[in-house]
Amino acid sequence: MKLTGVELRRIEMPLVAPFRTSFGTQTARDILLVRVETDEAVGWGECGALADPLYSPEYVDGAADVLRRFFVPALAAADHLDATAVGRVLAPFKGHRMAKAALEMAVLDAELRAQGRPLARELGAVRDRVPCGVSVGIMGSVGELLDTVGGYLDAGYVRIKLKIQPGWDVEPVRAVRERFGDDVLLQVDANTAYTLADARHLARLDPFGLLLIEQPLDEEDVLGHAELAKRLATPVCLDESIVSAKSAADAIALGACQVVNIKPGRVGGYLEARRVHDVCAANGVPVWCGGMLESGLGRAANVALAALPGFTLPGDTSASDRYYRTDIIEPFVLSGGHLDVPAGPGIGVDPVPELLAEVTTATERVAC
Numbered sequence: 500m501k502l503t504g505v506e507l508r509r510i511e512m513p514l515v516a517p518f519r520t521s522f523g524t525q526t527a528r529d530i531l532l533v534r535v536e537t538d539e540a541v542g543w544g545e546c547g548a549l550a551d552p553l554y555s556p557e558y559v560d561g562a563a564d565v566l567r568r569f570f571v572p573a574l575a576a577a578d579h580l581d582a583t584a585v586g587r588v589l590a591p592f593k594g595h596r597m598a599k600a601a602l603e604m605a606v607l608d609a610e611l612r613a614q615g616r617p618l619a620r621e622l623g624a625v626r627d628r629v630p631c632g633v634s635v636g637i638m639g640s641v642g643e644l645l646d647t648v649g650g651y652l653d654a655g656y657v658r659i660k661l662k663i664q665p666g667w668d669v670e671p672v673r674a675v676r677e678r679f680g681d682d683v684l685l686q687v688d689a690n691t692a693y694t695l696a697d698a699r700h701l702a703r704l705d706p707f708g709l710l711l712i713e714q715p716l717d718e719e720d721v722l723g724h725a726e727l728a729k730r731l732a733t734p735v736c737l738d739e740s741i742v743s744a745k746s747a748a749d750a751i752a753l754g755a756c757q758v759v760n761i762k763p764g765r766v767g768g769y770l771e772a773r774r775v776h777d778v779c780a781a782n783g784v785p786v787w788c789g790g791m792l793e794s795g796l797g798r799a800a801n802v803a804l805a806a807l808p809g810f811t812l813p814g815d816t817s818a819s820d821r822y823y824r825t826d827i828i829e830p831f832v833l834s835g836g837h838l839d840v841p842a843g844p845g846i847g848v849d850p851v852p853e854l855l856a857e858v859t860t861a862t863e864r865v866a867c
């Protein structure tokens with residue numbers, strides 16, 4: 500393939516309700532899309548970076564800048580273009596994994612569309628539908644939380660994840676258990692809000708039979724997670740700490756995690772996400788697919804990834820309407836607690852032009 504053009508597009512997607520985590524509250528998503536044009540096909544990528552560098556060091560304006568000034572020109576100068584070339588060409592640049600992932604996703608989508616191959620098959624999917632969990636934000640009251648959780652369970656979600664932070668952890672978990680019983684698959688996500696000094700407090704979650712506690716400590720505190728894991732009965736899952744297959748192998752070897760949340764953007768792309776999956780599978784560590792409130796484009800690729808054999812836990816691959824009144828693609832609709840894996844070439848979905856236009860706030864072509 501030859502790169503003939505790249506478009507960076509920003510879309511503003513209002514959320515159906517505020518989504519509060521330990522690091523802030525989202526009311527809309529400012530998403531960067533990458534559209535790659537080649538001599539054989541067009542491909543779409545989505546960057547998971549948030550507007551502010553609060554989940555990770557990346558933020559959407561920075562991702563657009565590094566793509567515009569460094570990544571797209573480097574790729575345009577390459578003498579061979581395919582998805583594996585993207586990682587190789589961008590390797591000299593440090594960090595910016597979500598920006599790299601968006602460009603790789605677009606090239607991978609174009610390459611697979613040209614070949615007529617679905618992404619799921621390319622990655623090694625073994626399922627044609629995946630069970631879906633849902634991430635529930637911090638709420639103003641336990642009553643509001645219980646109403647929200649009840650609504651998601653009625654909708655068919657097979658797993659509930661509660662965002663927690665100091666002052667909002669044991670009580671909401673206890674309330675959900677008391678209201679909905681011990682059989683509901685339940686986990687929590689702290690987004691690095693605790694320290695090892697909170698170990699005794701976090702052990703108060705152990706009686707509730709949680710699937711896991713996600714990223715309780717700072718993303719760089721791998722040894723702290725290993726020490727915490729010794730003091731908790733609840734399995735420790737890492738998210739922000741896992742930025743590559745190598746970091747996953749190291750964290751597992753140190754006993755820092757018993758479960759891994761795989762987010763393709765956080766690790767630099769879907770090809771690296773498969774390598775993280777493979778490392779975890781080789782170590783008997785279950786994985787699940789995390790989310791960054793993606794539009795239907797990123798959601799489609801995540802659902803394909805979630806169909807790989809090692810994804811044995813429901814992911815944050817919720818239906819489109821969990822976050823958006825209107826998606827930019829034909830929406831993903833939950834059926835029996837599952838989403839169907841797209842079967843078309845590439846990511847298997849396309850933006851609906853008029854819906855995309857409605858949410859577009861900026862487009863720019865990057866010289867190739």
Ligand SMILES: CSCC[C@@H](NC(=O)CCC(=O)O)C(=O)O
Nearest residue numbers: 520525634789790791792793815
């Ligand atoms: C705005 S919070 C994004 C990161 C967060 N993501 C979720 O909680 C799931 C979001 C989703 O369902 O896409 C996580 O740390 O796992």
Ligand SMILES: [Mg+2]
Nearest residue numbers: 688713714738
């Ligand atoms: Mg998380």
